[in-house]
Amino acid sequence: MQRLSASVLSIGLMGSVACYVHTDAHMLVPAHRYPRVCSAAVAFFDHQNPPQRGYLTIATLSVWWPADMVAFVSTVERAERNKAAKLGANGIIRGGLVSDSIQPKYFADVAGTAIFIPADSSRVVAACTKAQGAG
Numbered sequence: 802m803q804r805l806s807a808s809v810l811s812i813g814l815m816g817s818v819a820c821y822v823h824t825d826a827h828m829l830v831p832a833h834r835y836p837r838v839c840s841a842a843v844a845f846f847d848h849q850n851p852p853q854r855g856y857l858t859i860a861t862l863s864v865w866w867p868a869d870m871v872a873f874v875s876t877v878e879r880a881e882r883n884k885a886a887k888l889g890a891n892g893i894i895r896g897g898l899v900s901d902s903i904q905p906k907y908f909a910d911v912a913g914t915a916i917f918i919p920a921d922s923s924r925v926v927a928a929c930t931k932a933q934g935a936g
Contacts, residue, residue, distance in 0.1 A: 822872050822880035826860040826888055826915065835859065835889020835917055841932035842925040843882045845913075846894045856916040859890045864912045874898070881913050890915035891925045 846852050862881050866872045878895075885893050894914040896907040 821870075822864050822866045822876050824880045824884040824912075825863045825865075826884055827863070828860045828888075829858055837889055838886050838891055838925055839929040839932050840882045840886040842891055842928040843885045844892045844921070844924075845878065845882075846892060848895050848897050851894050852892060852916070852918055854918055854920045856892065856918045859885075859888050859915040859917055861911050862893070862896075862913045862915055863910050864907075877912060881915075885913075885915040888915050890917055891921050892916045892918050 862884060864872075864877050864880060878893075881893055892915075894916060896911040896913050899906045
């Protein structure tokens with residue numbers, strides 16, 4: 802009986818680990834690398850209202866998830882934020898949301914654009930310091 806319980810538990814854990822949002826980055830200038838930042842430092846901007854300060858585009862982001870998973874916009878944004886932070890982006894311009902009734906769908910399958918805003922360096926340092934202190 803214990804062996805059966807352990808098997809059921811391990812199958813359940815494998816199923817819960819496998820269901821997550823995958824984020825692909827399509828680098829615009831793959832040769833240039835930015836230093837990673839913490840995910841807390843990545844700010845979101847709406848595509849209708851991008852940042853007014855100058856920024857550099859790093860990559861476009863597309864997302865996908867298993868067919869049996871429900872992905873909410875907040876889940877997608879968390880995955881985007883983590884990917885953008887690894888790329889060194891300190892901002893994401895959200896993609897145009899076509900539908901978010903059950904599963905989010907984005908115009909041209911672009912969920913967001915990872916950007917680097919040079920003028921935001923002090924905000925990034927403060928956000929990462931705060932996140933490190935909380936963790």
